[in-house]
Amino acid sequence: MVYQFAEAAEAVGSTVKRFSAMAEALRYLRDLIKEEKVAVSELPDEYAALRDAFPPADPCEYPQVRFCLSSAQAGIARTGTLLLDLGDPTGRSATALAPIHLVLLKESTILPDLRSAAPLLGAALDAGTNAYLSLTTGPSRTADIERVLTIGVHGPRELHILILEGA
Amino acid sequence: MGKSEIREKINNSYLRRALKNFAAAYPVARAKALEGIDFEGLRSRISESKRGVLRRLPELVAEFTRNAEKAGATVHFCRTRDDANRTIHRIMQEQGATFLVKSKAMTSEEIELNHYLEKQGVRCLETDLGEWIIQLAGERPSHMVLPAIHKNKEEVAELFSKATGKELPADIPTLVKAAREALRSGFLTGQVGLSGGNVAIAGNGAIGIMTNEGNARLVTTIPRTHIALIGVEKIVPDLAAALDVMEILPKNATGQKITSYASFIKGPTGGEGRALHIVLLDNGRMELALDPLFSEALTCVRCGACANVCPIYEIVGGHVFGHIYVGGIGLVITPFLHGFDKAEDILKLCIGCRKCNEVCASKINIEGLIVDLRDRIRKPTGQKFLFGTFMKNRKLFHGALRAAYLAQKPFQGEGGRIRHLPLVLNSDVGGKSLPPIAEKPYRDLVKEGSSRSPLPDPRSREKVLFFTGCLADFVFPEICRDAQESLELLGYQVSFPQNQLCCGIPARYSGEMEVARDMARLNIDVLLAEGADYIVTICPTCTVSLKHDFLKLLEGEPVYHAKAVKLAEKVFNYSELAAKRLGTGDRGPGTRGSGMVNGTPHAARETITYHDACHLRRGCGVYEEPRRVLRELAGVEIREMTDCDKCCGFGGSYSFKFPEISAEVLKNKKENIKESGVTTVAVDCPGCKMQIEGGLETDGSSIRVEHSATLVARRLRR
Ligand code: SF4
Ligand code: SF4
Numbered sequence: 001m002v003y004q005f006a007e008a009a010e011a012v013g014s015t016v017k018r019f020s021a022m023a024e025a026l027r028y029l030r031d032l033i034k035e036e037k038v039a040v041s042e043l044p045d046e047y048a049a050l051r052d053a054f055p056p057a058d059p060c061e062y063p064q065v066r067f068c069l070s071s072a073q074a075g076i077a078r079t080g081t082l083l084l085d086l087g088d089p090t091g092r093s094a095t096a097l098a099p100i101h102l103v104l105l106k107e108s109t110i111l112p113d114l115r116s117a118a119p120l121l122g123a124a125l126d127a128g129t130n131a132y133l134s135l136t137t138g139p140s141r142t143a144d145i146e147r148v149l150t151i152g153v154h155g156p157r158e159l160h161i162l163i164l165e166g167a
Numbered sequence: 168m169g170k171s172e173i174r175e176k177i178n179n180s181y182l183r184r185a186l187k188n189f190a191a192a193y194p195v196a197r198a199k200a201l202e203g204i205d206f207e208g209l210r211s212r213i214s215e216s217k218r219g220v221l222r223r224l225p226e227l228v229a230e231f232t233r234n235a236e237k238a239g240a241t242v243h244f245c246r247t248r249d250d251a252n253r254t255i256h257r258i259m260q261e262q263g264a265t266f267l268v269k270s271k272a273m274t275s276e277e278i279e280l281n282h283y284l285e286k287q288g289v290r291c292l293e294t295d296l297g298e299w300i301i302q303l304a305g306e307r308p309s310h311m312v313l314p315a316i317h318k319n320k321e322e323v324a325e326l327f328s329k330a331t332g333k334e335l336p337a338d339i340p341t342l343v344k345a346a347r348e349a350l351r352s353g354f355l356t357g358q359v360g361l362s363g364g365n366v367a368i369a370g371n372g373a374i375g376i377m378t379n380e381g382n383a384r385l386v387t388t389i390p391r392t393h394i395a396l397i398g399v400e401k402i403v404p405d406l407a408a409a410l411d412v413m414e415i416l417p418k419n420a421t422g423q424k425i426t427s428y429a430s431f432i433k434g435p436t437g438g439e440g441r442a443l444h445i446v447l448l449d450n451g452r453m454e455l456a457l458d459p460l461f462s463e464a465l466t467c468v469r470c471g472a473c474a475n476v477c478p479i480y481e482i483v484g485g486h487v488f489g490h491i492y493v494g495g496i497g498l499v500i501t502p503f504l505h506g507f508d509k510a511e512d513i514l515k516l517c518i519g520c521r522k523c524n525e526v527c528a529s530k531i532n533i534e535g536l537i538v539d540l541r542d543r544i545r546k547p548t549g550q551k552f553l554f555g556t557f558m559k560n561r562k563l564f565h566g567a568l569r570a571a572y573l574a575q576k577p578f579q580g581e582g583g584r585i586r587h588l589p590l591v592l593n594s595d596v597g598g599k600s601l602p603p604i605a606e607k608p609y610r611d612l613v614k615e616g617s618s619r620s621p622l623p624d625p626r627s628r629e630k631v632l633f634f635t636g637c638l639a640d641f642v643f644p645e646i647c648r649d650a651q652e653s654l655e656l657l658g659y660q661v662s663f664p665q666n667q668l669c670c671g672i673p674a675r676y677s678g679e680m681e682v683a684r685d686m687a688r689l690n691i692d693v694l695l696a697e698g699a700d701y702i703v704t705i706c707p708t709c710t711v712s713l714k715h716d717f718l719k720l721l722e723g724e725p726v727y728h729a730k731a732v733k734l735a736e737k738v739f740n741y742s743e744l745a746a747k748r749l750g751t752g753d754r755g756p757g758t759r760g761s762g763m764v765n766g767t768p769h770a771a772r773e774t775i776t777y778h779d780a781c782h783l784r785r786g787c788g789v790y791e792e793p794r795r796v797l798r799e800l801a802g803v804e805i806r807e808m809t810d811c812d813k814c815c816g817f818g819g820s821y822s823f824k825f826p827e828i829s830a831e832v833l834k835n836k837k838e839n840i841k842e843s844g845v846t847t848v849a850v851d852c853p854g855c856k857m858q859i860e861g862g863l864e865t866d867g868s869s870i871r872v873e874h875s876a877t878l879v880a881r882r883l884r885r
Contacts (some may be wrong), residue, residue: 008424012424012427063351063355078424079424079425081425086436087436087437088436088437089388089389089436089437089441090437092384092388092436093385093388093389095384096381096384096385096388097385114410114413114414114425115410118406118407118410121406121410121431122406124431125368125371125373125406125431125433126370126371130238130239130433130434130435130436131373131431131432131433131434131436132387132430132431132432132433132436133430133431134384134428134429134430134431135425135428135429135430136427136428137424137425137426137427137428138427139427140379140380140381140427140428141379141380141427142296142297142343142379142380143313143379143421144295144296144297144300144313144314144315144380145296145300145315145318145320145323145339145342145343146185146319146320146339147185147188147189147192147313147316148339150339150340150343152343152347153296153343153346153347153379153380153381153382154294154347154350154354154380154381154382154385155380155381155382155384155385155427155428156381
């Protein structure tokens with residue numbers, strides 16, 4: 001399934017990388033981000049090693065920051081889609097403003113199709129709390145001028161999906 | 168919408184090219200996106216669920232409101248457009264806000280929100296790229312999903328240059344980048360954000376929004392107040408129903424498997440100071456939901472597919488083919504949302520090809536609703552007489568056609584064809600030649616016995632009544648003869664009832680339902696009187712009328728409805744009836760036996776192409792039989808052309824009402840025929856024959872257009 005996910009995600013313009021250890025993922029991020037500031041969105045403590053490796057951007061800097069780092073609740077293999085829980089508007093704005101969005105995805109959370117993600121969505125939406133869930137598939141795109149597909153309108157121009165194998 | 172506007176769109180070469188390219192690319196992308204998806208199953212589920220919603224809409228509105236408000240949203244139910252505009256303005260005022268930043272919402276176009284707010288001193292900024300282009304140009308969308316499909320990059324460059332104060336080249340990536348930069352500050356400084364919504368889930372109070380650009384996420388995130396303006400018919404009972412809609416939408420809209428972003432929003436998120444207002448727009452929908460005939464229109468999910476496949480939309484675009492909502496469904500809902508006066512002209516633009524029905528995400532009988540709506544609009548003067556008195560009276564109508572034979576003589580050109588139609592009919596026939604009215608209609612030939620059955624008439628044969636239809640009877644008597652003789656050679660006993668009348672379709676399509684009903688009753692009596700086994704037609708439009716429309720027309724009359732049911736069971740198209748003799752080797756007693764065709768070696772067979780008549784393919788669901796009949800009885804090979812089932816542009820009186828559109832639709836058909844490289848096109852409809860033959864002849868092409876019956880008869884007579 002991870003293979004199908006990667007293929008589908010790449011088909012819509014995502015960059016997919018697979019890592020067998022957190023340290024490898026960190027190396028990839030270091031190469032990419034170098035010393036730049038990162039807007040962090042919805043990154044639980046289990047990813048502290050990655051989160052704390054880069055200087056965090058202040059929310060007022062989000063419109064200028066190049067990188068946003070976050071994690072997905074699940075992946076959908078059929079379409080290469082990520083399920084993101086974006087309940088916090090500050091973090092959410094980071095995922096929508098930054099030109100490069102980096103998302104961590106655990107291999108074990110990849111589901112076959114939209115329908116199989118319904119219980120997850122349902123649980124989040126039926127719970128007593130408010131929610132903002134996003135199914136994200138590839139970078140931001142438009143075909144509004146002469147129907148020519150163009151990547152990166154208002155949202156990220158690049159979507160990097162970092163799959164953590166065995167996790 | 169006047170003739171000049173139609174002409175202007177036809178002559179807009181960019182628009183034409185854009186729509187044509189889209190029409191060619193869309194079906195390919197859609198088919199790919201639908202791979203592995205049970206489209207029929209999916210759309211049946213959507214249709215059922217949405218119909219269920221309409222039956223208990225007030226209840227679901229209450230449930231949605233309850234759940235959304237439990238999550239902290241405020242729901243405003245707005246009965247009218249004005250009501251919605253005022254409500255949104257009030258929300259802005261409460262925030263002391265004067266700048267509204269928007270993502271795409273067709274409902275906002277429907278209530279003309281920008282116009283209203285700007286008069287109140289509120290600045291509105293569209294951030295969907297297509298919508299922004301339209302806003303800068305001061306126009307309205309010409310497509311529900313691709314609002315600016317009619318604008319080329321040069322026009323966009325000019326608009327963006329003016330808006331940004333920079334000189335921008337007509338280069339798409341540069342333009343998109345410029346828009347990103349220009350609209351960024353809008354997102355960051357907009358005080359209130361407005362979005363539409365694709366679904367509103369009653370069961371948990373969440374709304375769902377799909378976009379590709381990512382602007383909806385910014386609009387619903389950065390400003391602290393989010394207003395979602397949603398048509399009340401977007402309510403679905405639960406998440407499963409919502410996912411069905413979200414699954415089909417992108418596939419049907421643009422041929423994408425899924426949009427880049429699909430968001431579910433339940434209540435305001437982010438704590439203190441954050442607000443979510445959901446404006447549920449009624450604007451006639453609650454009333455329409457109760458309409459037994461037209462409520463179906465509200466099950467639309469706004470995928471835009473009905474425009475994508477429409478041959479008329481492809482020619483004139485959405486500024487002509489629709490009002491605010493465009494395409495087939497635009498024609499249907501405009502009268503209910505914007506008034507019948509806005510709909511009168513556009514309802515006539517549909518040619519009735521039913522392509523839209525085939526792709527509709529909610530399985531709506533769009534074409535049927537358009538026809539039924541014509542009954543409710545004002546009819547042109549003189550139409551009452553034409554249909555009510557003239558066509559219903561067989562002697563009068565046929566007398567006039569005979570007179571036309573004499574009157575047309577001076578107009579006949581080379582080969583006896585007519586380039587200008589005299590008399591009642593329009594002289595502007597859009598650059599195609601027409602066949603003349605025959606000296607003797609088939610009904611006269613039958614009477615004189617010059618078309619006698621070549622075979623003995625044993626009683627054991629199945630009895631067939633031949634319903635020719637007016638066009639074949641008076642213009643193509645030779646096709647009638649070919650049909651009758653070939654069916655007899657196939658073992659049927661065929662007779663022609665002299666009292667048959669026009670099938671009533673021209674009246675029905677012009678909105679004269681009463682007249683159509685009268686004709687239906689008269690025809691039923693004639694056709695059931697003789698206790699035949701089958702009724703055969705050679706015109707699919709007549710088949711649709713006899714087999715399907717009579718049932719609908721006579722729904723309220725138990726006695727005639729029962730008769731219509733009986734008739735419907737017996738009505739078949741020529742190819743269907745001929746196909747019944749395939750494979751059995753049985754041509755019936757008294758015929759010359761079988762095996763005549765199968766003896767022809769493959770290489771010696773002529774290769775032809777086949778044009779599917781709209782009313783045969785989509786009206787009757789028949790497309791295999793004609794091909795089998797041609798292969799096995801006429802002994803030909805078939806090389807399929809591109810878009811073999813796309814309308815030829817005839818549409819009965821349509822080609823006289825809108826000759827220019829008709830000619831453009833025909834042009835596409837001719838190109839596809841010529842590309843197939845054959846010398847014969849087979850059709851199963853005299854209307855298609857007349858249209859395509861006239862078009863090819865005007866081009867000086869030598870490709871012949873033949874009715875299947877002619878090709879079969881020719882072969883069987885050998
Ligand atoms: S029936 Fe044909 S012409 Fe009419 S709206 Fe549908 S696709 Fe268009
Ligand atoms: S009528 Fe059907 S095809 Fe047309 S927009 Fe609505 S759902 Fe789509």
